[in-house]
Amino acid sequence: GHLHNSEAFNYGVETWEAYKRGGLSKDLVEEQKKVQEADLLIFQFPLFWFNMPAILKGWMDRVLVQGFAYDLSKSYDCGLLQDKLSLFSFTTGGSQEVYSKEGIGGDIRYVLWPMQHGIMHFCGVKVLEPHICYAPENVSEEKRKEMLAAWTQRLKTLWKEEPIDCSPDWYFK
């Protein structure tokens, strides 16, 4: 549709205004409907460059617009997507040692901060413990089966889990 302000283009303002007047493109509206209806959002991906792959980052950039996911002074514990849970489940290239506190990749929690706190917590979504499979490419077939079994097992009791506190202490203590 038309621009809200064609003199000075501001991407954030334009998506916010488009959301309010129902002018977002159809694929975004559909994705937002899914988010609205979900009690739990599970993001499953391979870790690329200490974050999610660009295609999933683009989902965050495009779907979680102002007015829908957060608003002026409605962020973090007051974010608009209340009463939802999220879970980041991913595989890594590096081993668990690489992502230990003394490892060269640094504590894996440093990687989690921008995704869990910076995105989900910002929108008011609570965050469950992440689920991380380290270096599945470099382990035995048996170990890979164990990883799958552990995930299957976890999913069975996921609804009984309590969210993490998502404060800097959880990540950087």
Next chain:
Amino acid sequence: GHLHNSEAFNYGVETWEAYKRGGLSKDLVEEQKKVQEADLLIFQFPLFWFNMPAILKGWMDRVLVQGFAYDLSKSYDCGLLQDKLSLFSFTTGGSQEVYSKEGIGGDIRYVLWPMQHGIMHFCGVKVLEPHICYAPENVSEEKRKEMLAAWTQRLKTLWKEEPIDCSPDWYFK
């Protein structure tokens, strides 16, 4: 071109093999040539969700392939893109207070870790102090002009700057 292993598709392996046999798509080869020739890489972007916008993340995902930017045990200080500098220059939505150590967004250095350490340092590229303009949308026109002037000024003496140490201490002390 053809897949290296069409039985079990592995994105990382396929790009690595494609790089080695000169089979990457033309746009990637051109981008890699630019990186190869550059002494300094400046990444300029608006901070989206505590990281770069997806389109720039996609550049990292697609261009910095194994064999070109890093290799088996050739990462971090031994990464393949030696003798280059990088600089992350970005604007934020939140104010400087939001991104202070006690701010709700947390220390801005937490946001820098995955980009500076996790990407550039991983590839052997040295990192200059980031250049951050906080919330240009919400400041006066005069303040915005000051921001531009400060950047202009910094660019003049950029070559005299020393890289940061890029260790966890720099980010999380």
